[in-house]
Amino acid sequence: MAREAQVSNGSRVADFCAGLGGTVRYLAHKYGADVTGIELTPARVSGAQELTRRVGLHGTARIVEGNVMDVPLPDASMDAVVSQEAFCHIPDVKRAVAEAFRILRTDSRLAFTDWIANQPLTAADAQLMREGMAIQPLRTIPEYRSLVESVGLRVISTTDLTEEWGPILKERLAMYQLLREEARQAGTPMGHDxxxxxYIRFVDLIHERKMGGVRMVVTKLPRD
Known part of the structure; x- marks a missing residue:
């Protein structure tokens, strides 16, 4: 994703929904980019800032508190915007993508991965995804293409990641369940039921191909 976003030494990059800043630090360390992560949750921002300080990257990697539907960055100030599996949690994805358009320089790129609906989810599954994982109504790949094009971005590439992500998610679920069991045996909180x-149903839906993943790379064209 970083390569397709054309991240390189000195690139100014924004990471939407940065969480604890893993991607922010990776791009700063691996590529020499100057990276700003936007994260809504104050506790995550604080934790991300501390982790970044501990690894000595606070000069080129930073995480700031903000909403990706109203990004606290100037117009045309970024060489790239990235986001990983996060747009599915945003109430208004079009508004977030429009913000990416606003802060990107001309000919710069937005590269993101996200969850998609390969088939319409049942009402019960959609509710379960929302209550357990805060997943908003999902869109298909063609619907995603239409969304990014509607704000003025041009699609460069679209990659269906459903098959690739299936085994990874199964491994992650097994790891999470092992941690839950270790917590139970230790008498400590096991996490949210x-x-x-x-999560169990989520993995099933991916393997049934009712849900899936996409990596999309788009660019900001010069105005006529």
């Missing part, structure tokens, strides 16, 4: 229940 609603998340666990939704």
């Amino acid at each position: 609603a998340f666990h229940k939704s």
Whole structure:
């Protein structure tokens, strides 16, 4: 994703929904980019800032508190915007993509991965995904293409990741369940049961190809 976003030494990059800043630090360390992560949750921002300080990357990697539907960055200030599996949690994805368009320089790129609906989810599955994992209504790949094009971005490439992500998610679920069991045996909190229940169904939906993943790379064209 970083290569397709054309991230390189000195690139100014924004990471939408940065979480604890893993991607922010990776791009700063691996590529020499100057990276700003946008994260809504104050506790995650604080944790991300501390982790970044501990690894000595605070000069080129930073995580700031903000909403990706109203990004606290100037117009045309970024060489790239990236986001990983996060747009599915945003109430208004079009508004977030429009913000990426606003802060990108001309001919710069937005590269993101996200969850998609290969088939319409049942009402019960959609509710389970929302309650357990805060997943908003999903879109298909063609619907995603239409969305990014509607704000003025041009699609460069679209990659269906459903088959690739299936085995990875199964491994992650097994790891999470092992941690839950270790917590139970230690008498410590096991995490949210609603998340666990939704995660199990989530993995099933991916393997049934009712849900899937996409990597999309788009660019900001010069104005006529």
